[in-house]
Structure formats: C-alpha cells, structure tokens
Amino acid sequence: MVRGRCVRIRTHPIIDFPKRKQLSFCFQKKRLVGEEGDTIASALHAAGIRTLTTSLKYDNPRGFFCGIGKCSSCLMRVNGIPNVRICIAPLKEGICVEMQDKLARLPVAEFFGEPTKTLDFDVLVVGAGPAGLCAALESASRNAPVLLVDENQCLGGQLVKQTHKFFGSREERAGTRGIDIAKDLECELHRLQREGKIQVMTDATVIGYYESKNRHRFGVVKRCEYKSRLYDVRCKAVILACGAMENMLLFPGNDLPGVYGAGAVQTLMNVYGVKPGDRVLMVGAGNVGLIVSYQLLQAGIMVDRVVEAAPVIGGYHVHAAKLRRCGVPIFTSHSIKEVYGDEKVEGAIVVKLDEQWKPVKGSEEDVPCDTICLAVGLTPSTRLLSQIGVDLEFIPEAGGYVALHDESMQTSVRGVYVAGDASGIEEASTAMIEGKIAGLAAAMQLGRIRKKNLLVQYQNQLSQLRAGPFGEKPRIAKEKIAKHVEIGHV
Amino acid sequence: MCEYEKTGVLSITDLQLPTGKQLEKGVAILECVEEIPCNPCVESCPVHAISMKDINAPPVNDFERCIGCTKCIGICPGLAIFVVKVKGEKARVTLPYEFVPAPKVGNVVKALDRIGVVRGEGLVTKVVKQGKTLVVTIEIDGKYAMDIRNIRV
C-alpha cells in the first residue's frame, strides 16, 4: 500500500470548506474516515491512498486519472458490487471498499435492484454542465417538459471547479466565477423544477440508444447505494451535452499513481478540498494548464514549473502572467520524457525540444515531484452520438471526432442535438450559448415557440466571442463542420 | 513572435505608459495586451476612461480621464490591472490578490516583480474586498513603481 502525505484544504481564498460530518468506511478491511460530500476517491486520497487497482497483465499499481467518471481507471468493489467508478461514487457511512481482482464477476442478483421504469418526456438533456444546464433551462422555460440526466452527484459539470472569473461580456457573465455561475443556473433550475417543468436525475448515466417508433429511446442507469436501476426513457428531442475526455500523453511511467488529468486535480482540490499532492509538475501551458496551476497555488500547493512542448504559451497571456509573478517558471519548447518512482510518482525527467520538436540530447533535467498534472487537451465525448448513428467527422481543430451539426446545433438525425465540448472543444461561455441555441431549437421543433429572433441573437453572440485570434480554432472547426454539412446536403 | 508569448512576462515596451504627471495623479495600467474576448473593465469604469474597438481588441486607457479609483481592478478576470500613483520618492501600487492569508493595513509585505522576484518591501495602506478578490494598496520605493506587481504576505 502506498501512502503519501495528503491533507485537506481548510483555508482557501475563494472557496469555503467548512468542516463536515465524518463518515467512517472500510478499505481493504481497515477502517478509514472521510467526510460528508466526499466521493470514495476523494476520501481515499485524503487518507493518503493513491493506488486503487493494479493493471491486468503486469500488476502495476494504478491510481485514478480523469476524476470525472470518464476513463475507468478507478474501478473498485463497493459493498460487494464490482466495477464502481469511485471517482463519481458518493461516500456513505459504513461502506466496504475493496480493490478488485482483475476482471470482476457480474453479481447479477445484486445488480438490478428494481424492475425497469419507463419515462416519457419532450426533451432529454444528457449532461448537466454549462451546455446541458442552459439547454434544459431554455427548453423548459418554453414549456417543453425536460428530463436532465447527469452521472455526477452534483450539477454543473466542469463549472463547479472553475473558481476563476470568466471572460466575455455582461451577457456571458464576465467577471463572475464559474462556481457562482453554476449556483445561479442551479437556482434557476430549481425554480423550473418546482413548477414541474424539469425533472433532474443525478448519479445516472445514459448508457445507450435503442430502437423505437417515432420517438428517441435511451437506457439510463441510475445508481443508488451502488446498485443500479434501469430506466427506459423516451423523448421527442435529445440534447447531448456530454462534455469531453482528458487526453493522455505517451511516456514511460504515465500509469504511475500520481499522474493525473488536470480535471481530476481541479476536482479533487476545488470540489472536495483535498490536496492532490505537495509538489506538482504541470504539463501543458494552454488555458487549462495555466488556470489549474494558479488554482494549485491558491490551495497552498507548490507548482515546480509548467512545461509546454510548443514554442509559445497557448493560453491567455494574462493567465501566464498571474503564474509568473508568483514565481512559477514556464518552460516552452520543453516536454516530459519519463516519470519515475517506486509504486508512485517521485519525479520526472524533463527535456528541451528543438525546432522539429525532437528532444535535445543532454538537456535532460530531473524534477522531483509527487504529482504530474496533464493538461494536454480534451477529446469530445461522442460515444452516444456515434451509437445513435449521426454523421461524425474527424476535425483536429475541434479536438477529434465530432458530430456534424447545423447552426441550430441539430445533427444529421432529426431531433438529436449537440452542445458544448461534445460538439467541439471550446470553453464554458460558448458552451452555455450553444446550450441555449440547442434548447431553443428543440422547443421550436416541438412547436413551443415560433419566433426566430432570439436564436439569431444567440448565434451572433457566439460569432462575436469567436472573432479574435483565440477563437480561431473553434471558428475553423465550425466552418469545417458547416462545409461537411453543405456537401452532405448536395 | 513577441517575447511575452514565450515567457508570459511583459516588458515595459509592451505597455501603454502614462506621463510622469499622470502617474502623480494615479492611473490604471492595463497589462492586457492580447486580443481576447473580454470587456468588464470597460463596463466597470465610472468615468469611461477605458475603451476598446470591439470585444476582442485590447483595452486602452485614456490616462487624462482615469481618476485612479481602482474599481476596474477587482472585476478584471485576468487580474491584469494595477493602479500606480507616484508621490515624491514613494509610489503606491494597488493590485489584485487572491491568496491566504489576507494582508492587513499596516502589514509589511514582500514586494514582488513580474517574475516573482522579491524587490523590496511594501507597507499595506489599504485593503478592499471586491467579491473574493482583495484589492490591496502598498507603498513602495518609487523607483520600482512600474516593476512591483505582486505581494507575499
């Protein structure tokens, strides 16, 4: 068992972490203590446990990676039920958590606790990040009954960890922190919930698309006490706002516990108040890498340096400047060669790159650290879209395969919409507007609203945000998507 | 390629600079030079000193209009605005601060430059809370007026 010194964050300049009720649970037959509101992963991490499983073939120790339920590197057995993604599973008093042996057996009897239930809605929204929340609000306030499903225990997607103030204009709530925007959206949602216009299902995953006549039909697995219940959900329109997955980087040692995605690090410290480590090496100087580095400093964690393979910093200068004036160096044209350590990260070898992005011999530098944070881009989550059978296209500027969609965010299948990172990697402000467009368009398709001017207003807002040099990538991506759609029509 | 794109550090020549007289009055230095979609500084200014051609253009301060009120500091999501006021041998720099512990009036803090190097000490003369961002004024040696951009408590 690997134990490091990982502690709870008690004082923070932006977030209040009040002392919460203690919950005791059992891990590998030992009694541990976590806090109310923890996931199993954050409780284990706070207790200094980083190794959650071992690899199937070589028995290498493995920790978690994405921290948001997307990568399956954190599967454990909870109360006898295998394959629980503990990074999104809430901690409960008295549970029993175990490392599972290799491939788990499916305990059929314990699995589906209750019979399948059928639900019928006008609009199903998959994902309650900024895109999904805005889509749900927009449809529901036009009197189209909405079911909003998210696999996390809390709403807000990536917003709940974004403690920095947003850019943009007043319409995009510039100057307001992501966490506060999430709270406001949730408030609005609760109001519509009270009016019976929205139903919300958390701890629930939309697992697949199924055959149905003149309706879209999805299977949804709702988790309760680590058991699952299957819902058969039918809808006239669906908005897929499933977000994105963190990219991995290839280097020896990238599977050691302590190599984490930036999203995992941000979630652990800003949502659960648990320090991911004591000394971090950040890989990637895009906005995510720069912002998460700064937030690490705010949580009282040392950031040794940021390395970036490109010759220039990819993120906003203002984010880089914040880090630099705290004394954190940023090394452009540098990358990570390997990570070493005995069962956990103990350090990394960093190397300079030449103009051809090839390692410069003799430039290796040993950087002792206990955490490697990868902020090397995101890939849109398109698995459900691809199963539905919408037209997908590989568009590098969008981050990978994305669903082709028109200006109202509708895909090649009628009634199937996309929004946010799932339709191409961008940022929260644009995700919110795309969500509004999709939600409004779905309500229009269902005949709940006719006037088009609001839709046009949202579309103009989007093009304004994308007009500058930092909007170039999404602009190109969306132009390519539009071109593919046009060709498709001919 | 500009040097700051590689280093993340602006040099004085990247900035729009006020005259000595304007510095004596106290004005906002906008250390925001890229075209990013952002404009709350423009909206926050009570005397309409800050302007930009469109939301992606970098902000420009009309130093004649600016009254050094520091309102724009706490709203700026880039934490990129600093009000500098020179008075004889001393200078007062007002900057955004988002760390614990919070500085208190009367504290003597370390004064850091754009790469986080300690260049001297500063006396905290004012602390205002704008949301969760602290807007802190320190008094420093006047010759570092255009260098000191951070503090360590």
Ligand SMILES: Cc1cc2nc3c(=O)[nH]c(=O)nc-3n(C[C@H](O)[C@H](O)[C@H](O)COP(=O)(O)OP(=O)(O)OC[C@H]3O[C@@H](n4cnc5c(N)ncnc54)[C@H](O)[C@@H]3O)c2cc1C
């Ligand atoms: C570490 C990190 C930092 C970032 N920082 C910033 C930032 O500072 N500023 C910024 O503007 N952008 C940032 N981004 C980009 C960010 O992805 C967007 O800002 C924004 O969150 C995208 O919104 P979204 O609604 O598309 O996706 P998300 O916010 O990711 O929401 C998607 C939601 O869908 C749920 N979901 C997915 N699949 C299913 C399923 N099958 N069933 C049920 N639920 C499902 C997920 O649980 C999640 O809650 C960051 C991203 C990451 C990973």
Ligand code: SF4
């Ligand atoms: S300091 Fe006050 S007057 Fe000067 S630009 Fe900022 S808000 Fe305007």
Ligand code: SF4
């Ligand atoms: S608010 Fe700050 S980051 Fe935004 S444009 Fe103004 S100075 Fe730049």
Ligand code: FES
């Ligand atoms: S799914 Fe839990 S760490 Fe990725």
